[in-house]
Amino acid sequence: MSTAKTLSLTIDGTPCTCESGEYLYDVAKRNGILIPVLCRSDAFEDHRACCRVCIVEVEIKGRRKVVTACVYPVEQECAVYTNSEKIVEERAIVLALLAKRAPESAEIVAMARYYKAPELDRLVELDGGRCILCGRCVQACESLGTGAISTINRGTEKEVSTPYHNPSLACVGCLSCANVCPTGAIPFIQAPSTRSIWGRDFEVLSCERCGAPMGTREEIAYAAKKAGMETPVICDACRKHEIADSMMGTYRLV
Amino acid sequence: MVSNEEVSSIIDAYPRDRRYALAVMQDMQRTFNYVPENGLIATAEHLDCSVAQLYSMATFYKALSLKPKGKHIIKVCDGTACHLRGANNLVTGVKRELGIVPGEVTADGEFSLELVNCLGSCALAPVLVIDGVYHNKVKIDAIPSILKEHATPVVTQ
Numbered sequence: 377m378s379t380a381k382t383l384s385l386t387i388d389g390t391p392c393t394c395e396s397g398e399y400l401y402d403v404a405k406r407n408g409i410l411i412p413v414l415c416r417s418d419a420f421e422d423h424r425a426c427c428r429v430c431i432v433e434v435e436i437k438g439r440r441k442v443v444t445a446c447v448y449p450v451e452q453e454c455a456v457y458t459n460s461e462k463i464v465e466e467r468a469i470v471l472a473l474l475a476k477r478a479p480e481s482a483e484i485v486a487m488a489r490y491y492k493a494p495e496l497d498r499l500v501e502l503d504g505g506r507c508i509l510c511g512r513c514v515q516a517c518e519s520l521g522t523g524a525i526s527t528i529n530r531g532t533e534k535e536v537s538t539p540y541h542n543p544s545l546a547c548v549g550c551l552s553c554a555n556v557c558p559t560g561a562i563p564f565i566q567a568p569s570t571r572s573i574w575g576r577d578f579e580v581l582s583c584e585r586c587g588a589p590m591g592t593r594e595e596i597a598y599a600a601k602k603a604g605m606e607t608p609v610i611c612d613a614c615r616k617h618e619i620a621d622s623m624m625g626t627y628r629l630v
Numbered sequence: 631m632v633s634n635e636e637v638s639s640i641i642d643a644y645p646r647d648r649r650y651a652l653a654v655m656q657d658m659q660r661t662f663n664y665v666p667e668n669g670l671i672a673t674a675e676h677l678d679c680s681v682a683q684l685y686s687m688a689t690f691y692k693a694l695s696l697k698p699k700g701k702h703i704i705k706v707c708d709g710t711a712c713h714l715r716g717a718n719n720l721v722t723g724v725k726r727e728l729g730i731v732p733g734e735v736t737a738d739g740e741f742s743l744e745l746v747n748c749l750g751s752c753a754l755a756p757v758l759v760i761d762g763v764y765h766n767k768v769k770i771d772a773i774p775s776i777l778k779e780h781a782t783p784v785v786t787q
Contacts, residue, residue, distance in 0.1 A: 514682075523680025527691040539685035540667065540696075546680060 387456040394450050397549070399423070399449060401430060404458065411445045411458050414474070414558045415510030416468050419518060428470045429487075433457040442466065468493045480506045481559035489626050504555070505562035509534055513553035513562060518554035521602070524545050524574065524596040536562075538574050549578035549592035632666040640669075641676045648677050651684055655694050664698040700735045700742030702780050704760050709748025711755040716770075720758055721745065723773035740781060 380395040387404050393514045394403040401423075404411050406616035414427035425444035435455040442462070457463060471484070472493035478484045479501040507535050509527065513536055517525050524547035549571050554562040564573035571578045571592055578592035588611050590596060599609045608615065638696050639655050644650040651673065651695045658719040688694045704724060708717045722733060724743055728736050732745040751757045754766030757774075760780045768776070 497767055518680070518683075523682050526680075526682035526686035530690050539670070539681045544682070546682070 379400075383450060383453055384451060385454050385456060386460055395450055397449045399446060400432065400443070400448040400450055400456065404432075404445065404449060404456070409458060412491070413446060414484075414487075414508065415512060416446045417512055417515075417556055418583055420512075420557065421621070422515070423513075427474070427508060428625060429467060429474075431463060431466060431470070433463050435461045437613050445533070447465075467491055471495045473499075473507050476505075477502050478505045478506055478508050478559055478561070481561065482506065483559050506559050508559055509536070511536075512556045512558065512559065516552040516556045520550065522548055522550075522598070524548075535583060541575075543576035544574055547574050547576055548594040548598045549573055549576065550595040550598075557591075583614055584609045585614040586611060588613070632662050632669060633768045634668055634672065636662070637669045637672050641672055644676070646676060646678065648679050650677065651677055651687060652691075655684065655688055656688055659694050662698070663701065664695045667696075674685065698735065700737065700740055700763070701782065702741050702761050704741055704743045704758065704777075705741065705746045706732070707747075707749045707751070707755070707757040707759070709752065709755075711752035712748075712757055715755040717756045719770045720756055720768055720773065723770040724777070727777055736761075741777070 382393055383391050383396055386407050392403055392407045401411055411430050413430045414623040416423050422448040427445040430445040431442050434442050434443050468491050471491050475484050475488035516528050523619045524544040525536055525538055527534055554564050569580050571580050581590050581593055583590055590611050597607050637772045641654055644654050648725055652671050655665050670684050671681055673770050674684050676716055706720045725731055728741055730736055730743050732743050735742040740775045748756050765776055
């Protein structure tokens with residue numbers, strides 16, 4: 377059933393069209409206007425807009441308001457400003473605060489500088505801070521179905537961790553959390569045949585044919601179980617070769 | 631330590647649906663004075679969710695505690711009115727009597743002390759609540775007798 381209404385809007389003066397209910401961020405991106413984001417990942421359907429970097433100004437019938445583009449569904453005709461004076465100033469403050477929280481993160485510091493974030497000397501930098509608590513890692517872990525990490529405590533004590541800070545039995549060592557992290561805040565050690573993350577050591581298996589690393593034993597077993605397959609012993613590339621060879625034999629296309 | 635049987639007697643009363651997570655944990659908090667680790671793991675299994683999710687909830691809500699609380703919970707109101715009228719004195723008074731600061735439990739597991747936000751009885755400031763009983767306009771001298779009132783009677787043989 378497609379009853380979605382088509383709306384027209386302008387973003388920074390560029391006329392655009394979208395379906396009613398589409399998120400403003402997506403509409404802007406489709407039209408070549410990039411709104412900065414940190415906590416958003418296209419890998420997930422849900423967005424939390426907790427980093428507040430994606431703020432834009434929306435004008436409806438002459439009234440302006442600041443919204444987060446990631447989770448703002450366009451429902452009526454409007455004019456959007458992604459770089460108005462107000463937005464530039466507020467985004468700079470948001471980034472200045474994030475830079476105080478994560479001074480160790482090169483990405484955040486660079487972004488704060490790029491958007492001309494004020495210094496905010498009266499605030500103290502968080503010692504060794506890299507995490508901005510955006511929750512992307514938790515979202516990744518949950519969506520994989522492993523659910524090994526979550527945000528714990530609240531307020532100034534809030535952090536991302538495994539239950540009781542113990543090495544999690546649910547973790548499969550897939551590094552998804554570290555890979556989606558926008559600030560590189562999740563530490564892990566990757567050696568040729570071992571990997572450690574969240575206080576747990578994993579053995580990295582290699583392809584039986586070509587010797588390329590395939591991932592941790594737990595990760596491979598988990599993925600195979602989820603896909604309803606047997607646990608593979610050869611890597612994707614070798615498997616493709618094998619299938620191609622057997623196809624060649626079948627159809628005799630030499 | 632809470633036995634697995636005690637835990638499952640609570641959990642089994644609930645349908646296997648994630649929305650009962652908070653209710654299960656509240657039940658455990660009431661029964662055991664805390665949410666035990668084996669309880670959290672068993673709940674996750676029963677409700678088909680991750681331990682991490684439940685742990686996140688358990689650490690978020692102040693009503694849930696992961697460490698055993700005392701049998702009697704002393705709440706000292708530290709809202710604006712109580713604060714001005716000497717809530718800190720009450721904390722000192724309790725510390726003198728029991729040797730615990732907010733967030734701690736006495737060694738015998740009898741009392742735990744918490745500093746809480748406004749209890750809505752500002753006219754009665756400063757307020758001290760033990761096991762749901764409100765003590766109003768408390769003076770530091772009155773604390774020993776209030777604590778005695780609530781302590782489990784010692785059986786002498």
